Amino acid sequence: MEHIQIQYVLDYIEVHLKDDLDIKTLAQVSGYSEYHFIRVFRKYVCLTPADYIRKRRISEIVLRIGETKRPISDIAFEYGFNSKENFTRAFKKEHNILPTEWKTSNCSLRLFMPFEFEKAHPKPSVSMKYVESFFLTAYQFNNDFPPNCWNKYNSENRSVKLSGGDIVEDFGAMIWDSGKKCLRYYIGIKTDFARGDISDTIQLKINAGLYAVFETPPAGQHNFVYTVRETWNWIYDDWLPNSGYFRAEGYEFESYIEISKKYIEQIYIPIKKE
Numbered sequence: 001m002e003h004i005q006i007q008y009v010l011d012y013i014e015v016h017l018k019d020d021l022d023i024k025t026l027a028q029v030s031g032y033s034e035y036h037f038i039r040v041f042r043k044y045v046c047l048t049p050a051d052y053i054r055k056r057r058i059s060e061i062v063l064r065i066g067e068t069k070r071p072i073s074d075i076a077f078e079y080g081f082n083s084k085e086n087f088t089r090a091f092k093k094e095h096n097i098l099p100t101e102w103k104t105s106n107c108s109l110r111l112f113m114p115f116e117f118e119k120a121h122p123k124p125s126v127s128m129k130y131v132e133s134f135f136l137t138a139y140q141f142n143n144d145f146p147p148n149c150w151n152k153y154n155s156e157n158r159s160v161k162l163s164g165g166d167i168v169e170d171f172g173a174m175i176w177d178s179g180k181k182c183l184r185y186y187i188g189i190k191t192d193f194a195r196g197d198i199s200d201t202i203q204l205k206i207n208a209g210l211y212a213v214f215e216t217p218p219a220g221q222h223n224f225v226y227t228v229r230e231t232w233n234w235i236y237d238d239w240l241p242n243s244g245y246f247r248a249e250g251y252e253f254e255s256y257i258e259i260s261k262k263y264i265e266q267i268y269i270p271i272k273k274e
Helices: 002-015 023-030 034-045 049-067 072-078 084-095 099-105 146-155 158-163 224-242
Strands: 125-131 134-141 170-177 182-190 202-206 209-215 245-247 252-256 266-273
Touching: 002 023, 002 034, 002 049, 023 034, 023 049, 034 049, 049 072, 049 084, 049 099, 072 084, 084 099, 084 146, 099 146, 125 266, 134 146, 134 170, 146 158, 146 170, 146 182, 146 224, 158 182, 182 202, 209 224, 224 266
Parallel strands: none
Antiparallel strands: 125 209, 134 182, 134 202, 170 182, 170 252, 209 266, 245 266, 252 266
16 A cells, blocks of 8 residues: 555656655655655655655756757756756766766766666576686775766776777776775776776786676666666576575676667676585
C-alpha cells in the first residue's frame, strides 16, 4: 500500500516539476501526515522529497540544454532556480564541475531519472579473463563518488594531458580503505602510454589474476552513467552472491574511452573460487 501512495506522489512531481512543490501539498497527495510522508518517501526512494526534486530538476535541465540553444539561465529559471548563481551552485554540488565546464567537455553526467519501483534493465555480458599485471599512471581523487571524479577528469581533458595528445583507454581503479573507512578512487591511463604531463599522479599496480569482466549494456550520453551504476549494483546484489566466486584481494577497475562516445564500459572484479 505504501509504495502505491508514494507512486502517486512521484507521478505528481513529474507533472509539476516546473511548479512550486512543498511538503504539505505532497503529503496531501500521498494521504499521509507530513511527518509520516517524509519517513515513507525516504524509506522507498532513499532521498528526502526536497533532494529528489532538486536532482530531478537538474537532470531535466541538462536534458533540455542538449535539445535547445536557449541560454542555461532561461531553462534553469523555468525549473524554479531564481538566479544563474543558484543553479550554478546546485549543479556544482551535484556534479563537481561547473555547467560551463560540462558544456565545453560534453562529458557524460550521472542524471537522476524518475524513480522506478519495478526495474527491468538489460543485463551486462559476463566473461572470465586472466589479466596480466600492469601499471596505471593515475590521479587520486578524494571525492568518494566516482561519477563526480570522472566529471572532473574529463572536463579538464586529463586523459590527453597524460598521454601527450593520444586517444587512449582510461581506467578508474578503486579499493576500500578499511582503516579510514573510505573508498580510494584513482583515474588514469596505462603507464606504457603516459608520455605527457604526469605531474600530480601516482603509479598504481594492478595485480595479475582471474577477473570477472562485465560489459555494460549499450547506452547513450544521458543514461550511460546511470547504466554503469546499475551494472555495479547488479554485480554485487545479484551476480556475485550466486556466482560460486568470492571477490579476491586487489583493485576493482573500470575502463572505457570517453572521447569514443560509444558509451560502453568494461568492469573488472578480481575473483577466486569458493
